Amino acid sequence: MSAYDLVIRHGTVIDPSAGLHGRRDVAIAGGRIAAVAEPGTLEAARSLDASGRLVTPGLIDLHAHVFDRGSRFGVPADACCLRRGTTTAVDAGSAGAITWGLLADELDRQATRVFALLHISMIGMPADGELLDGDWPDVSRAVETIAAHRDRLIGVKVRLSPRVVGANLQRAFERALEAAQRAGVPLMVHPNAAAMPMEAILERLRPGDIVTHCFNPSPQSVVDGCGTVHREAFEARRRGVLFDVGHGAGSFSFERAERALAQGFAPDVISSDLNSLCVDGPAWDLPCTMSKFLLLGLALDDVVARATARPGALLPVEGLGTLRPGAPADVVLLERRQGRFEFIDGARQRRTGGERLVATAVVRDGHVVDGVGA
Ligand SMILES: [Zn+2]
Structure with missing residues (x-):
């Protein structure tokens, strides 16, 4: 036997x-x-x-969108994650407090292991604009929902782009920070093109919080307009803020990443931000996103760590991202x-x-x- x-x-x-x-x-x-x-x-x-x-270890994608039935950004988890090497995905805010139940039902039918960040907007991300109404970012409902589902909800998500928040930038950011604080979980911030300096965003983040799209092409990137990594990004990293790639359709720039790597600022986590707008390129999948960092000169073991053990350490199941x-x-x-492979950012x-x-x-x-x- x-x-x-x-x-x-x-x-x-x-x-x-x-x-x-x-x-x-x-x-x-x-x-x-x-x-x-x-x-x-x-x-x-x-x-x-x-x-x-x-x-x-099975790959872990810290930023993906797998609410296939409830968000225009959603892709089916098993087809786009599991069968491409991602055994564990984190849905980054596709659902909010009033749509979480629908996402949870959908995830029950997938073999991919999925955790989620709950959007501070109660409606999640059915499409862009989820914070245009100032009543949608709801601290109490977010905190209650996370408390009831701590086995799967690992943090709060907020997006600060103008087309997402309109006039509610400050209100949405403050409420997201408060909800994460009260729920005792990290906040993941999508800063792209926010009407707020990157330094001001970074200064508010606490140990364990996550900056996604860290090499996005807008000024709200870890690299400033002159190509220099923000001093505040190094400071945030020292106090335990994490920096995540979140490639997506328009959120990754080779040039920003090259500048950052040249200044010793590698990402903590490599994620795809896989969604309906990038699954057929330019992101494709997590192994393709990882390949871009091999091309940029990161060592193979360092690339693998950033899509296995590093994100795995943030999840509530022991041993994920390892072969222990x-x-x-x-x-x-x-x-x-x-x-000979052509990669597009x-x-x-x-x-x-x-x-x-x-x-x-x-x-x-x-x-x-x-x-x-x-
Ligand atoms: Zn995303």
């Missing part, structure tokens, strides 16, 4: 949480990681061949596809790279997922 249900053999394992990068086999039993050991030492009823592949024995058995096999700038990460097999809770691989 075999000791394990499944062994993933012959791959190169990268588990940044353990500082591991090397040839290992990974054994799974009862839906959990059971062992990571030297090749050929683990017996199982079933094996998955990972020859020529990277074997990493006892962790949920979420694993992805990635091919480092070689060739949110400002429609192009860069040519020599490799692209592609998920070729996915394991979720110990089960091999069907329909993976291009």
Whole structure:
């Protein structure tokens, strides 16, 4: 009788949480990681061949939009996340207090593991403009909803772009900060083109809060108009504020990212902001977004850490984003596809790279997922 249900053999394992990068086999039993050991030492009823592949913890996308039925930005989680290597996604504010129940029902029908940030607007994001009415950002309803669903709701989301908030910028931002404070959770801020200096936004954020779209092309980016990383961004990072990529349709600029990386300001988390406006390009999926950071010179292990262990540490399930024995058995096999790939950013700038990460097999809770691989 075999000791394990499944062994993933012959791959190169990268588990940044353990500082591991090397040839290992990974054994799974009862839906959990059971062992990571030297090749050929683990017996199982079933094996998955990972020859020529990277074997990493299932990818975690800290910023995605999977409210397929309730938001124009939504995409189906299993088709766009799970089958492309993202075993865990965080829906970043597609639902607010009055629509959360609908999103929760939709998520119950998906195999992707999904957590969510609750929008400070009670209506969530059916389309742009969710804060144009000053009554929609509602602290009490947000706090109550989060308190009732702490297993899935991990924070508050606010968007500060003019087309989203209109005249309610200050009110929306203050209420989002207050709701996060009262609920005891982080706030994720989308600052793009806000009618408020980036320095003023950064100064209000507390340890654990998250700046998404950190390399967006507007002046409300971590990089100022002269190409210098804001002093306040370094200060915010020192006190524990996190910086997330959130690629999306128009929220990622190669040039901003290059400037920031050159000044020692790498993102804490690499996320796709996958939504209906970028799933067919320019973001495509999380492995493509990660590939852009390989192109920009970030080391492979650092890229993997920013889409596994780093976001995993923010989630309420122990071991997500790692291959630690006892962790949920979420694993992805990635091919480092070689060739000539044209990558496009949110400002429609192009860069040519020599490799692209592609998920070729996915394991979720110990089960091999069907329909993976291009
Ligand atoms: Zn988003």
